[in-house]
Each structure stands twice: as structure tokens, then as C-alpha cells.
Amino acid sequence: MCYGIKAAIESKVKVLEVYGDSLLVIHQMKGQWETRDSKLIPYHTHIKELKEHFDKITFHHIPREGNQLVDTLATLPSMFKINTGQDVLVIKIQQKDMQAYCLSIEEEYDGKPWFCDIKSYVKNKEYPLGVSENEKKVLRILPMNFSLNGDMLYKRNHDMVLLRCVDKSQEEEIIQEVHEGSFGTHANGNAMARKILRVGSYWLTMESDCFSHVKKCHKCQIYANKVHVSPTSLNVLT
Known part of the structure; x- marks a missing residue:
């Protein structure tokens, strides 16, 4: 929250709406709750000093489940180390209507079963067309628990029992x-x-x-x- 307010000050914003998923911090900023924690008192004081740069600033609370994308974007900078003079890679973000595991295991649009790629790799050591290097690496690991008997694919269970796919x-x-x-x-x-x-x-x-x-x-x-x-x-x- 602090860095976002400073960025707004640098952009010379005068009217600001602040959204946060911490119910405690938001109510303290709005003056509805007292700030008693010794660790939060300096933070609260610093935010009050930054508020003087705005004509109007309001604080709003949103649930954590509605703030997942913002939390992810805030975590990304800590995962990358960029050296001086190095180009920053473009990060593409896509939003799907279904969970990722559902998209990876459902029947394909061409009517093929979910184990089609695994069966093809076990049988012929072939990769599907247009897959990335990371997907090829995953496809090499998955067949370790699968075996092919004729045209039937089996999965090896934890007790070494073969299960028909x-x-x-x-x-x-x-x-x-x-x-x-x-x-x-x-x-x-x-x-x-x-x-x-x-x-x-x-x-x-x-x-x-x-x-x-x-x-x-x-x-x-x-x-x-x-x-x-x-x-x-x-x-x-x-």
C-alpha cells in the first residue's frame, strides 16, 4: 500500500482510492480502529504523512479471494533478478474460465482421450505438434508410471497394481x-x-x-x- 501511494504522489495524483485486502490496516487507515501494535504505529504514522499530498484519499476493503491477481503481481518482483542493462522479459497473463487441471485432463476437442499424448510418447517416443520445451519435459516424466500392453495403456499404482486407463x-x-x-x-x-x-x-x-x-x-x-x-x-x- 505504501509503495502504491508513493507512486501516485510521483504521478501528481490528487484524488486517490486505495483498495486493500487487510481488514485491520484498512479500518486503521479509516480511523475506525485504533493502532496499538508497536510494529504498525510507525507504518500508520507514515501513511498519515503521505495523505497530506492528496486533496482526497479514501480506503476500501476487498476480500482476499478478490485480490489474488494483485497479490500475484506484487509477488512477481521478488521472483526475478534483473541485472543492469538486461532486457526485461514480457510476462503474459491469461484468465481462464475453468481450473487449470480441468483444462489439462478433459477430452480434447478432436475427440481424443486424456491419455492420448502419454500413449503416443510411450509407444513411439513422439511429442505432440507445437508443444514447448517445458511441456516436453513434463511429458517425459509422466510416462514413468504408465506402461503399454498391446494397444491398452495402464497406470502403475503405488502398490504396483496396473490400472487400465x-x-x-x-x-x-x-x-x-x-x-x-x-x-x-x-x-x-x-x-x-x-x-x-x-x-x-x-x-x-x-x-x-x-x-x-x-x-x-x-x-x-x-x-x-x-x-x-x-x-x-x-x-x-x-
């Missing part, structure tokens, strides 16, 4: 059979994921898909235990 078209069928099929007991997401591993199948989003299926199961919602209901009837005590 399945694609999107088989995932829903396996989940329904384990959850409500001939041996299904309408178990929760964790139990379903362990059953699928015992059956010998595997895909990357297995646990999250099992939890999502349980939430959509009508019988699980109707006959599940009501955890928020009191075990005994409530009586009024005078």
Missing part, C-alpha cells in the same frame, strides 16, 4: 455400475473411487466425478441420513 465414454458407465449396479451400494464419493481402483480402472478426474455423481443421485438425496436433524425430540424447559 479409460476414456470419457467409459467413465459414466463404470461409475453407474459401481454406484447402483448389481454390486452397487450407493456409497459416497471416496468409497466409489476406491472401488473403481479395486476393479482396475483409472482416469484423472475419478474422485471429483464420483462426488459429482453422488450429488446427482436421486436415491442418495432421498434416503441419506439427515445429519442436521436432532436425534431426539426437543423439549421446552422452563
